[in-house]
Amino acid sequence: MSNLAKLEFAALDISGKNYLSWVLDAEIHLDAKGLGNTILADKEASNQDKAKAMIFIRHHLHEGLKVEYLTVKDPLELWKNLKERFDHQKTVILPKARYDRMHLRLQDFKIQQYREKGFKRYSELISCLLVAEQNNELLMKNHGIRHTGSAPFPEVNG
Template structure:
């Protein structure tokens, strides 16, 4: 029978495709439950806390993985075994995310919101893999990928001196909404 307990986040898939987000979620939830010490080297956690951590981690594993790691009783040992098995995901995800980053252009999206969503999905993957994405990089990516017909607009936005990506994207969203309203008024 399926696991009847409600999961706090998605269980680790047997393929490991969600390993990076799974391990991050696991660490956060263990910390929130005062069990973070159970997955640290030279831990002084009690056997009861380690057992609670194991129960929690095992609840968030695919059924096949539970069977494969049935004899592992230490949460740190289990996470290390899973890391050695799935950490190669970084070598799969990072090049793909970098490729998507290099080909991301605001002009290719129908709306600013769609661009913003794609940008954050890509940068999240890059950050999970250890890349650093700065506010300046986000701003430059957006400025440099405006459509060629909007060079004047791009210069005006750049001249405003935004230091945070959220400031720029907010202004772009408002401008897009105002433009849509003007077009509706014009058409009616």
């Protein structure tokens, strides 16, 4: 049976590829609902809060993960199990993302041009560059279909 209720954020994928963003979203939402203590080892939580937290966490899991952790009834235990299974991504993905961010180069776009064009924020520049890249891809596709200087299509006589 599919989940009919709307998710507050994307469910944790069975591969765990979205674990880092999922865990942050889950923590924030649990705290907002007053259920943050249910996933902390050194904190006490009522049975009712634990049940609410389990419903919330399970609601935001891939169906395969729900089945795999079907017998787990405590949110802290489930949280630890998921952390043990997927937390290695912090040591794999996060350093690479930080490295990529540090070594990001904006080819053929000097800082002076950035300021001359009137960009005050980096996000404005990136948005402009993404649009330019999409337009360039479209032009390249069109060029691949019909090369510049090729003969025009024959006209149909009526």
